[in-house]
Amino acid sequence: MEVDGVDKADYIKVVDECYLCDLCYMTKCPYVPPHEWNVDFPHLMLRAKAVKLKNGGAAFRDRFLAGTDRLGKLVTAIPSVDLAVNALNKKPGVRKLLSRQLGVHPDATLPEYRHNTARRRARSLPAESSEPVATDTTTGKVALFTTCYGNFNKPEVCEALIRVFRHNNLEVILANDEVCCGMPKLEMGDIDAVVRAGQHNVAMLDDLIARGYDIVAPVPSCVLMFKQELPLMLPEDSAVQRVQRAMFDPFEYLMLRHRAGLLNLDFKQSLGDVSYQVACHLRVQNIGLKTRDVLNLVPDTTVHAIERCSGHDGTYAVRNESRDAAVKIARPVARKVDEQQGAHFASDCPMAAQMIADVSKNDILPEHPMNLLCKAYGL
Missing domain, CATH: 1.20.1050 (Glutathione S-transferase Yfyf (Class Pi); Chain A, domain 2)
Known part of the structure; x- marks a missing residue:
């Protein structure tokens, strides 16, 4: 369908559903440079979001969720406050309240806080x-x-x-x-x-x-x-x-550093098969799969890269109105991880990793590649 076949009243729906993963620009859209139209769809959506915010403001929930450093400082400042908040965020009654009052989906895993920052x-x-x-x-x-x-x-x-x-x-x-x-x-x-x-x-x-x-x-x-x-x-x-x-x-x-001959290759243990989801915003950087390449330097380690979106986006998978769509996006990745049955599952984006683990039918533990590398070094 061409754009002129879309009702203009539905344009805002597209804007709301876009969570700026940027992958359409990287892998889908035929009108990016060197095409003469030079369409940058993600930043077109960003401009639309900016206009919408200027004209109508933002919901309290969205402003609250976007205040990550303010909330983090508040919860981690005093010992035990983090433990209390983490515990409350897992209680069904609290999650129902958050869903009703803030529009935070009760099934979405909320990030835990650590006083020991x-x-x-x-x-x-x-x-x-x-x-x-x-x-x-x-x-x-x-x-x-x-x-x-x-x-x-x-x-x-x-x-x-x-x-x-x-x-x-x-x-x-x-x-x-x-x-x-x-x-x-x-x-x-x-x-x-x-x-x-x-x-x-x-x-x-x-x-x-x-x-x-x-x-x-x-x-x-x-x-x-x-x-x-x-x-x-x-x-x-x-x-x-x-x-x-x-x-x-x-x-x-x-x-x-490795290309300069300066990376320490004295690894103490292998990692085996690693299922690795490549985060969207890592792919957009156009640097290649450096995480995979480094982990593959560990003896007896094979990294299986999955270049598909997790659907999390920071808040997209948390909101009531978009949780189901996020799960649908994450499901193929989770299915691939389940099929691979690796010794480890990792993503450079902790939120993406948790989202995939939540959707997985197996009891998989999401890890970060840097923690895996630390383990390989025996640190």
């Missing part, structure tokens, strides 16, 4: 023992942008990253004074909020770059924000361009 854990981790070695593409000095999810919800991923990088003689520090990258607000079309957050983070990261640090972040969506979205929004900002050039996916960085 990544920043707290990092204080007790051993430092690197030798001077980092620079290459043509990497400085050997890394600043970790922990992200909201990495700091408050999955601190074990950041801990594993620090251990693995230091095990490879890389200097690792934490990026200071970071705020949410803004990806949850981008999904709402809140461009102003994204730009404000971006300018704050870019100023901080640019200072680290001037001191010789490269930047990594454990969540693909956050990496994509600095590699793609902010440069599109602020094309004349030279600091944004510097951050774009210095921002790396963690496994992209490790593979660059």
Whole structure:
């Protein structure tokens, strides 16, 4: 069907259903460059979301779910509050209330919080023992942008990253004074909020770059924000361009070190067969399957990559009105994981991994590739 066959009254339905995975631009649409029409459908949808937000505002639920750093700081500030919130989020009565009052689907797994955040854990981790070695593409000095999810919800991923990088003689520090990258607000079309957050983070990261640090972040969506979205929004900002050039996916960085002969290949245990879902926002970065390539360096390890969307999108799988559609999108991936029956199942996106595990008919444990690499090193 051509666009002129779609009722204009239904255009907004398309906008609402688009969760900016960007895969239509990457794999489906025939009108992207070098075609003369040069259609960027994801960013067309983003513009529509921005107009909708400006004209009608956003629902409280959407603003609440997009406030990831504010909520994370609140829940993890005091010991035991995280445990109480996690327990409440699993109670059927509470979930029914959240569904009725906020539109949060009762079957959606909500992220758990950890008082022992990544920043707290990092204080007790051993430092690197030798001077980092620079290459043509990497400085050997890394600043970790922990992200909201990495700091408050999955601190074990950041801990594993620090251990693995230091095990490879890389200097690792934490990026200071970071705020949410803004990806949850981008999904709402809140461009102003994204730009404000971006300018704050870019100023901080640019200072680290001037001191010789490269930047990594454990969540693909956050990496994509600095590699793609902010440069599109602020094309004349030279600091944004510097951050774009210095921002790396963690496994992209490790593979660059490997090409320079600097990756530690002294692995202590194999991982066997690994079912690996390639996150959409990792595919969009156009860097190849670096996570697969690094894990395949572990002896007696075979990574089976699944390049299909999980349907999660951060909030799409959480909302009452879109949960069923998200499950439908995730089902083929879960079916593939079930068929492979690997020793491990992993995705670079923790939310995608959890979504697939929820839909799976088997009792699979979602893991992060960095934790698997940490295990392979025996750390």
